[in-house]
Amino acid sequence: MTIHAPTSRRPLDEAATDRPTPEPPRPSLRSRGQVLTPYLLLLVPTALVVLALGYPMIRQLVMSFQEFGFAQQFGQPPEWVGLDNYTAILSDPYFWVVTLRTLVFTAGAAGTTMVIGVALAVLMQRVAPAARTAVQIALVFAWATPVIAAVAIWKLMTDHRNGVVNDVLVGFGLTEFEGFDWLDGGAATFMLIGATVVIWASTPLVALSVFAALAQVDESMVEAAQLDGASLGRTVWSVLLPNIRPVLVLLGILQVIWDLRVFAQIYSLQQGAGSTEETNLLGTYIYHTGIGGGNYGVASALAMVMLLLLVALTWRYIRRLGKQGDLS
16 A cells, blocks of 8 residues: 655745735726816816916016006017005005005905895895895896996986985985085095995895805704894894805805906096096006006006005915815
């Protein structure tokens, strides 16, 4: 009988290590497309923004360091003047007057817009559905009205001959407003009408946006505040507004940006007023310096200063928005 020697067997784990390691599966074309799609979607709008804004911004920056006037419009090469345009701007007292006027106008218009918009949003939450729908339709119509049309409406309403504003004030016994010219009655009344036009056009966006944000607030928090005896004002201030703070801050930033660079409303109103020197804001000041005065180099420098001012006013909130993804 033949006896076979026992065959030595290796451990299973050792045998397993001798097997070739399978290669990880290569990503399919479909999965690669899913990874690249978000970047491709971002590439298109980024390219359009760079194309539409990049060249004009660079051209404006270069022009702000040049002497660029009517002669350069007809082919004469511009002369490089360095910081002379900026020095001329910063040493001009009228620039600081216009800047201060613009900041006061922006603070008043943006602040009033936010207050009225929030008040309308809270009101829409507490009225009947039919009344809410009517208010929303009116806000949409006001928002959709073209700027020039809105200015024309307010010009007619404040006309010194047959404007309805003067008629209403005289009807209340304020006879000094009979025949009063709001646009040519001084810088204060002109700016009041200008701010009114801006607020009237900006309030609908704030009101509708805040109303949408308030609809997302947990109703149980409001009910708890009411059970504790909180008044409507206290509930709005301590419960509703803190919960929609990111929306409010973002809307506030947008209002500051829009109101700081307001142009069309003020320029259109200036056509029916007297001297523009007392009613200029930065936007119209840049226009009158460049297009009206032909000094495009100084106008470009003014535009760059205005851009820096805008960045300085909103930088803190924009930085928080970039770091946290929200403003909470």
